[in-house]
Amino acid sequence: MPSPSLVTRDLTVRFGGHVAVDQVSCAFTPGELTAIVGPNGAGKTTYFNLISGQIRATSGRVELMGRDITRLPVAARTEAGLGRAFQLTNLFPRLTVLENVRLVVQARERRGFNLWTMAMGHRDLIAEAQAVLERVRLTHLADQTVSALSHGDQRKLEVAAMIALKPRVFMFDEPTAGMSVEEAPVILDLIAMIKSDPEATVLLVEHKMDVIRSLADRIIVLHNGALVADGKPAEVMASDVVQEAYLGKELSDV
Amino acid sequence: MNRLLSGDSPKSIVLSVLLVAILIALAFAPFLFPGSRSLETAARICIFIVLVASYDLLLGYGGIVSFAHTMFFGIGAYGVAITIDRLGTGYGALTLGALIGLAVSGVIALLIALLSLRVRAIFFAMITLAIASAVAVLVSQLSGFTGGEDGMNIRIPRELTPANRLGEVMGTRITGKTLNYYLVFGGSLLLFLLMLRIVNSPFGRVLQAIRENAFRAEAIGYRVVYYRALATCLSAMVAALAGSLFAIWLRYVGPATTLGMEIMLDILLMVVIGGMGTMYGAVVGTAIFVLAQNYLKELMGGLSEATASVPVLPELLSPDRWLLWLGVLFILSVYFFPTGIVGRLRGTR
Numbered sequence: 066m067p068s069p070s071l072v073t074r075d076l077t078v079r080f081g082g083h084v085a086v087d088q089v090s091c092a093f094t095p096g097e098l099t100a101i102v103g104p105n106g107a108g109k110t111t112y113f114n115l116i117s118g119q120i121r122a123t124s125g126r127v128e129l130m131g132r133d134i135t136r137l138p139v140a141a142r143t144e145a146g147l148g149r150a151f152q153l154t155n156l157f158p159r160l161t162v163l164e165n166v167r168l169v170v171q172a173r174e175r176r177g178f179n180l181w182t183m184a185m186g187h188r189d190l191i192a193e194a195q196a197v198l199e200r201v202r203l204t205h206l207a208d209q210t211v212s213a214l215s216h217g218d219q220r221k222l223e224v225a226a227m228i229a230l231k232p233r234v235f236m237f238d239e240p241t242a243g244m245s246v247e248e249a250p251v252i253l254d255l256i257a258m259i260k261s262d263p264e265a266t267v268l269l270v271e272h273k274m275d276v277i278r279s280l281a282d283r284i285i286v287l288h289n290g291a292l293v294a295d296g297k298p299a300e301v302m303a304s305d306v307v308q309e310a311y312l313g314k315e316l317s318d319v
Numbered sequence: 320m321n322r323l324l325s326g327d328s329p330k331s332i333v334l335s336v337l338l339v340a341i342l343i344a345l346a347f348a349p350f351l352f353p354g355s356r357s358l359e360t361a362a363r364i365c366i367f368i369v370l371v372a373s374y375d376l377l378l379g380y381g382g383i384v385s386f387a388h389t390m391f392f393g394i395g396a397y398g399v400a401i402t403i404d405r406l407g408t409g410y411g412a413l414t415l416g417a418l419i420g421l422a423v424s425g426v427i428a429l430l431i432a433l434l435s436l437r438v439r440a441i442f443f444a445m446i447t448l449a450i451a452s453a454v455a456v457l458v459s460q461l462s463g464f465t466g467g468e469d470g471m472n473i474r475i476p477r478e479l480t481p482a483n484r485l486g487e488v489m490g491t492r493i494t495g496k497t498l499n500y501y502l503v504f505g506g507s508l509l510l511f512l513l514m515l516r517i518v519n520s521p522f523g524r525v526l527q528a529i530r531e532n533a534f535r536a537e538a539i540g541y542r543v544v545y546y547r548a549l550a551t552c553l554s555a556m557v558a559a560l561a562g563s564l565f566a567i568w569l570r571y572v573g574p575a576t577t578l579g580m581e582i583m584l585d586i587l588l589m590v591v592i593g594g595m596g597t598m599y600g601a602v603v604g605t606a607i608f609v610l611a612q613n614y615l616k617e618l619m620g621g622l623s624e625a626t627a628s629v630p631v632l633p634e635l636l637s638p639d640r641w642l643l644w645l646g647v648l649f650i651l652s653v654y655f656f657p658t659g660i661v662g663r664l665r666g667t668r
């Protein structure tokens with residue numbers, strides 16, 4: 066068993082009197098895809114925000130590759146090896162597809178403070194961005210402005226940006242949300258490809274059970290901010306606590 | 320050529336022709352447009368191109384609204400004036416003054432940036448407004464140091480003044496003033512090319528990314544605060560150098576010529592008319608705006624006389640109403656070219 070790449074210890078955040086994430090302790094290891102499930106409002110996205118730094122924890126710790134990153138700002142966590150794709154599409158809308166990926170490669174290579182050379186002169190960055198677009202089959206759209214892309218292609222571009230970032234830990238927040246039935250499998254194939262790298266740790270917030278079944282090695286369940294179940298997909302889905310907390314709630318929503 | 324322009328070609332034939340025309344007009348201004356008034360206008364265009372472009376670096380590329388840009392312009396101008404006042408006339412004092420203005424601007428910009436850029440953009444705009452107003456008041460009050468409301472006359476080296484007669488070339492008298500003009504022209508051209516280089520560098524790309532989506536830029540690993548702070552400093556330092564050139568050219572510095580809110584508004588208008596985030600917009604916007612400011616009155620006087628026989632028109636075109644027409648021109652240009660003249664010519668949305 067490889068040592069964990071990402072660990073949260075008693076991670077807690079309070080908004081006033083409301084405890085959104087409640088003492089969640091969990092370790093994630095390379096080569097494993099963990100699905101994080103739970104009813105709406107269970108704290109899944111908040112848990113993600115605590116890990117990637119958009120929200121600061123009230124108490125508890127986040128450790129990446131053994132290093133305490135609880136107090137680091139967002140960009141520093143990204144530099145440390147965390148990659149996050151967001152629930153709502155989050156790109157540079159008026160820049161081209163290629164530039165969106167090139168900027169990620171440039172960030173990873175830490176060349177942003179280069180004032181004197183021409184950006185177009187950094188051929189290696191452009192070549193790598195093009196290679197990533199090739200892998201996700203977006204090459205034909207490279208020179209398009211992002212805002213002109215379909216929703217599905219924009220989500221694909223976000224995954225491309227994640228691939229270009231080469232993080233140790235990949236975090237996907239409902240990557241197929243709002244996508245058509247035809248478009249979703251492309252994204253799932255890309256995530257499966259990322260997962261096939263034994264070095265990669267993947268966290269996935271997802272609602273769709275078929276997606277979880279096909280991709281997840283492990284499921285953790287959040288309910289009212291607390292971790293209530295953790296284990297192999299088959300075990301977790303069969304357990305009473307999940308039936309009650311998650312599926313029961315979902316049914317009553319309908 | 321491509322290297323000189325940092326790979327950022329005008330990308331439009333009309334724009335290229337326009338830019339080359341402006342470049343030639345400015346480069347040969349002493350010969351093409353003899354007369355001190357036209358040379359004044361040409362020098363003003365050169366300096367304001369730099370000033371407006373440095374503001375565009377901040378607003379158009381960085382998406383940062385600042386009202387302190389004229390303050391940095393003034394710091395550069397007063398740096399030269401005060402240093403020469405204290406140390407006496409000389410090229411050493413001139414250079415030292417420009418360097419002091421540069422350093423002071425950089426430090427103040429850094430302080431403002433680090434204090435206020437972490438929070439919301441509107442807070443930064445308010446802080447710059449407050450500091451710029453405070454500095455303007457300070458300059459007019461500290462009359463022993465800055466000359467107060469009267470400003471200061473600057474005694475620049477004699478070689479750069481009209482008293483230095485050098486002979487004639489093609490029927491134009493060459494004096495120190497001509498040399499002074501070429502100092503302004505050369506300095507402005509260099510500073511402009513420098514900024515063109517910066518906006519097309521990896522750093523310039525990050526600025527545009529931050530302007531588009533700061534949250535995203537942070538998430539992919541760019542520390543937004545540092546990038547914005549550096550952009551603020553660079554922009555302030557270039558503005559200070561433009562101010563130093565302006566002081567040397569005018570041989571005078573005063574609150575109204577460098578620090579006034581009117582100048583700040585003019586800069587904003589020039590950036591918007593030319594096209595934000597294009598650099599070349601600064602060139603086109605400044606040329607048009609300064610020409611209009613200086614010659615619209617005459618043009619209207621001529622038109623008013625020419626239409627003397629028509630009933631209402633001469634009244635409307637009376638030279639006294641030039642400011643009204645400048646306003647109309649501005650509104651029309653924003654209405655028809657929301658992305659500025661350059662944005663329109665390049666065919667972007």
